[in-house]
Amino acid sequence: MALKVHGSPISSATQRALAAVMEKQLEFELVPVDMASGAHKKEPFISLNPFGQVPALQDGDLTLFESRAIASYIGEAYAxxxxxxxxxxxxxxxxxSVWCEVEAQKFDPAGSKLAWEIVYKPMFGMTTDPAAVEEHEAKISPVLDVYEARLTESKYLGGNNFSLADLYHLxxxxxxxxxxxxxxxxxxxPKVDAWVKxxxxxxxxxxxxxxQKN
Structure with a gap:
């Protein structure tokens, strides 16, 4: 099996890469990376991503890292x-591509921090910071206003078909x-809520x- 995804299913970035593979209905091997023990910062994983972050993808002789780049490659290579x-x-x-950039530059900076405060911190026994939650809610709200307007014009962010622009948000x-x-x-x-669901x-x-349950 040529296609390998190295990462952890509880990692949001790994999930993004896995979503692309699943949408393409590709056969692949998930190679678990034990992040709790710091395996992502050591060999052999560090040879796949010198920044020590999951996921990494191997497709034959090609090695990629960064979840959005991986998903983009999957979308194009297996079109x-x-x-x-x-x-x-x-x-x-x-x-x-425009809306992919919007996700990375406008949505994710606040969305990922909200997920960290609301979900990941309690998961790791840490305390959520209400001030940080309020701050990032305020930052994401105008982005969602733009999304609401966009989704009035089309069913999905990139047009009338599901695309990478939507997948990146998952x-x-x-x-x-x-x-x-x-x-x-x-x-x-309401348009945003319907799109999310x-x-x-x-x-x-x-x-x-x-x-994630396995």
Missing amino acids: SQGTPLVSQDPKENAII PSLQFLVGTPTYKKVFEPR DILARPAWQSVIEM
């Missing part, structure tokens, strides 16, 4: 399989849905969720 995650039309793909959204923050800043925006219900993403 004819599974769910189309990119468009073959340059203009349509440019729009998808890990943070999974952590936030059902939380007081979600009820406060996501649910009042739609993409989180995708069978490929549900398969990623199942992997």
Whole structure:
């Protein structure tokens, strides 16, 4: 089996890469990386990603790291399989790329920090900082206003078809849905709320969720 994903299913970045693989219905091997013991900072993993962060992908003689780059590669290299995650039309793909950038530059800085405060800290026995939660709720709210307007024009962020632009959001959204923050800043925006529920219900993403239980 040529395709290997090195990482941990509880890692949001690994989840992003796995979501792309699942959408493409590819056969792959998940190579567990024991982050609790610091395996991601040591050999042999450090040879795959010199920054010591999961995930890493091996596809034959190709090695990649950074979850968005991995997902983008999967979308392009396996364009004819599974769910189309990119468009073959340059203009349509440019729009998808714009919203991929929006996720990375506008949504994720606040979304990932909210997930850290609300979900990861309690998971690791740490105390959530209410001031930090309030700060990042304030930062993400205007981004969601833009999303609400965009989703009035199209079913998904990149257009009328699910794409990488939506997929990149899945890990943070999974952590936030059902939380007081979600009820406060996501649910009042009906188009955003419907979009979140739609993409989180995708069978490929549900398969990623199942992997966390093993």
